Amino acid sequence: MSRPSQPKLTTSDHNGVSVIQSQAHASSSSSLPAAVAGLQQVPQLVPANPSAGGGKALPPSKMKKPPADKDSEEYRQRRERNNLAVKKSRMRSKQKAMDTQQRVNELKEENERLEAKIKLLSKELSVLKDLFLEHAHNLADNVQPPAGAEGSSPAPNNTSTNGQ
Amino acid sequence: MSRPSQPKLTTSDHNGVSVIQSQAHASSSSSLPAAVAGLQQVPQLVPANPSAGGGKALPPSKMKKPPADKDSEEYRQRRERNNLAVKKSRMRSKQKAMDTQQRVNELKEENERLEAKIKLLSKELSVLKDLFLEHAHNLADNVQPPAGAEGSSPAPNNTSTNGQ
DNA sequence: GTTCATTGCGCAATAA
DNA sequence: TTTATTGCGCAATGAA
Numbered sequence: 001m002s003r004p005s006q007p008k009l010t011t012s013d014h015n016g017v018s019v020i021q022s023q024a025h026a027s028s029s030s031s032l033p034a035a036v037a038g039l040q041q042v043p044q045l046v047p048a049n050p051s052a053g054g055g056k057a058l059p060p061s062k063m064k065k066p067p068a069d070k071d072s073e074e075y076r077q078r079r080e081r082n083n084l085a086v087k088k089s090r091m092r093s094k095q096k097a098m099d100t101q102q103r104v105n106e107l108k109e110e111n112e113r114l115e116a117k118i119k120l121l122s123k124e125l126s127v128l129k130d131l132f133l134e135h136a137h138n139l140a141d142n143v144q145p146p147a148g149a150e151g152s153s154p155a156p157n158n159t160s161t162n163g164q
Numbered sequence: 165m166s167r168p169s170q171p172k173l174t175t176s177d178h179n180g181v182s183v184i185q186s187q188a189h190a191s192s193s194s195s196l197p198a199a200v201a202g203l204q205q206v207p208q209l210v211p212a213n214p215s216a217g218g219g220k221a222l223p224p225s226k227m228k229k230p231p232a233d234k235d236s237e238e239y240r241q242r243r244e245r246n247n248l249a250v251k252k253s254r255m256r257s258k259q260k261a262m263d264t265q266q267r268v269n270e271l272k273e274e275n276e277r278l279e280a281k282i283k284l285l286s287k288e289l290s291v292l293k294d295l296f297l298e299h300a301h302n303l304a305d306n307v308q309p310p311a312g313a314e315g316s317s318p319a320p321n322n323t324s325t326n327g328q
Numbered sequence: 329g330t331t332c333a334t335t336g337c338g339c340a341a342t343a344a
Numbered sequence: 345t346t347t348a349t350t351g352c353g354c355a356a357t358g359a360a
Binding site: 068079082083086087090 | 351352353354355
C-alpha cells in the first residue's frame, strides 16, 4: 500500500525528497510574472518495481511502467516536449474560444442587418399592397375618372388585375 | 471554520467542445482506474522565518512570505479550498465556451431563417412591382385588356412565415 | 513502438 | 482574508 489511490484525501506526503532543481533547459520565459514559480513538481520517489516482489513471471501483458526515472535524460526530454505540446494546445484552445466569441458578434451584427432589411421590405410591400387595394376598390365601384381633360387614367371598364 | 470536506465526486467531465454528460472513462480493459496522478511537488522548505529575529518593525514594504509549510494543517486546507475553486472556475469556463458555441449555432440558424424570409419578401415585391409596371403600360398604351377577363386575384395571400 | 495532442489535476501567484 | 483566475508542469490517454 503505497499509493493513497482512492480517497483523494490529500496525501500528506512526507517523502524525504531532495533534488529540487534539475532544470537545465532554458525555458526562455517571457519575463512573465510567473518567473518565480518556475520550479516545482517533484513527484516522489519511485515505488518499488512491480516486476520485483515475489519473482513472479509477469504475464505477457500488463506490466507496471517503471515510474520513469526523474533523472533520466530521456525523461526530461519527453517532459519538455510534452510541456511544449500542452502549451501549444492550450493556446489553440484559447484562440478558438476567442474566435467563437468573435463569430457570435459577427452573426449578431449580420442578424441585425437582415432584420432591418426585412423591415424595409415589409414596409415596401405593404405600401404596394395598399395601392393595389385602393385601385381595386376604385374599379369595383366603377368609378371612372371624369372623362375629358387629359386622360390621366383612361381605365374604362373594369380591368382585370391580371395575375400571374 | 468548519469546512465540510466535499466528497470528491468524480465528476469527470470531458472537456473539449462537446459532450456534456459523460461518465467516467469507459471500462477499459486495463486494470487499475489510474485515478492517481496528484502527487508531486516538493519544493523544499525554507527554515528561517523572516519575521523572527526580534525585529518587529515590519517596514511598509515587501515582506518575504514564509514558504508555507507543507505539513501545516492550514496549508492543506488552503490548498484543498483552492483546488476546489480551480475546479469550479474551470468548469464554469468550459460551460461558457459551450454556451458560446451553442449561441453561434442558434444565430446561424436564425440567420438562415431571416435570409429565407428576405428572399420571399423580395420575390413578392418583385411580382407586385411587375404588375404595376404592366398596368402602367397598359394605361399608357391606352390598351384595354379584353373585356370580360375577371382576374379576381388581387388579394395576395399573406405569407405565414412569421415567427417572431 | 513512437510522437504529438488533449485533458484532468494540483500548485502557486495574483487578481478581485 | 477568501475566492476566482490564470499560467504552468505532470501524467494518462487518445490519435496518428
